[in-house]
Amino acid sequence: MRVATFNILHGLTPGDDRVDPARLAAAVRALDADVLALQEVDRDQPRSEHADLAVVAAEAMGADHRFAAALLGTPGGSWVPATDAQPADGPAYGIALLSRLPVTSWRVVRLPWLRVPAPLWISGRRLPSVVHDEPRVALVAEISTPAGPLRVAGTHLSFVPPWNARQLRALLAAVATPTRPLLLLGDLNMGAGRAGSVSGLRSLARLPTFPAHAPTRQLDHVLTDAPLHAVASEARATGLSDHRALVVDLA
Numbered sequence: 001m002r003v004a005t006f007n008i009l010h011g012l013t014p015g016d017d018r019v020d021p022a023r024l025a026a027a028v029r030a031l032d033a034d035v036l037a038l039q040e041v042d043r044d045q046p047r048s049e050h051a052d053l054a055v056v057a058a059e060a061m062g063a064d065h066r067f068a069a070a071l072l073g074t075p076g077g078s079w080v081p082a083t084d085a086q087p088a089d090g091p092a093y094g095i096a097l098l099s100r101l102p103v104t105s106w107r108v109v110r111l112p113w114l115r116v117p118a119p120l121w122i123s124g125r126r127l128p129s130v131v132h133d134e135p136r137v138a139l140v141a142e143i144s145t146p147a148g149p150l151r152v153a154g155t156h157l158s159f160v161p162p163w164n165a166r167q168l169r170a171l172l173a174a175v176a177t178p179t180r181p182l183l184l185l186g187d188l189n190m191g192a193g194r195a196g197s198v199s200g201l202r203s204l205a206r207l208p209t210f211p212a213h214a215p216t217r218q219l220d221h222v223l224t225d226a227p228l229h230a231v232a233s234e235a236r237a238t239g240l241s242d243h244r245a246l247v248v249d250l251a
Contacts, residue, residue: 004033005185006245025060027238037154037185054096065098097139097154155186181226205233
C-alpha cells in the first residue's frame with residue numbers, strides 16, 4: 001500500500017507562478033498513491049481557475065475523496081471560518097483526503113485555532129513578527145485494507161509552535177482508539193522529533209520536505225501507532241508547490 005501527503009500550495013507552479021489543474025492532475029497520477037492527504041486545497045478560487053482541486057486530484061487517481069474547508073471565502077482576503085454546516089459549493093480553502101481503497105466512513109474534526117495575532121520568531125530576524133493564523137481542520141476515514149481496517153487522518157496544523165502541538169493533541173484525543181490502528185498524514189508544521197514526542201506516534205519516513213527546491217526541514221509526516229513498516233520512502237519533487245510530496249510504501 002502506498003500512502004502520501006502533499007501540501008500543494010493551491011496547485012501553484014513556482015517556476016511560472018501559475019496554477020494549471022492539468023499539472024496538478026499529472027502530479028497526483030505520478031504519485032500513484034492508494035491513500036493521499038492534500039493540504040492548501042482551493043475550491044472555486046480565482047487564483048486557481050475556479051477549479052475544485054480536490055475533485056481534480058480524485059479524478060486523476062481514481063479515488064473516493066472528501067474535501068473539508070477550513071475557511072469560506074478568499075485566503076488573504078475576505079473569509080469566515082468554515083463550519084460543519086458549510087455550503088456544498090462556493091469559494092473555500094482547506095484540505096482533502098483521497099483513497100483508492102474502500103472507505104466505510106468519513107468524519108471532519110475541527111481543531112482549536114489561534115484567533116488573535118501572535119508573535120512568531122523567524123530565523124535570521126532579531127525581533128518576532130506578528131502573524132495571523134487561520135482555522136484548522138482534519139479529515140478522518142475508516143479504510144478497509146488487505147490487512148484489515150485502518151483509521152487514516154489527514155490534517156494541516158498551525159505554523160505557530162505552541163499552537164500546533166495543542167492541535168495535534170486535540171486531534172489524537174478525537175480519533176485515537178486502542179482497538180483501531182491509526183495512520184496520520186499531513187503538514188504538521190513541526191519537525192519529526194517534535195511530532196513524535198507530542199503525538200507518541202512512530203514516524204514512517206524521516207526526510208526533509210521543505211523548501212521544495214532544496215529541502216532542509218521536514219514539515220510533512222506519515223505517523224502511525226500500527227504495526228506498519230516502510231519498505232520505501234521518498235520526498236518527491238513534483239514541480240508544484242513549495243513542499244515536496246512525502247511518499248511511503250507500506251508493508
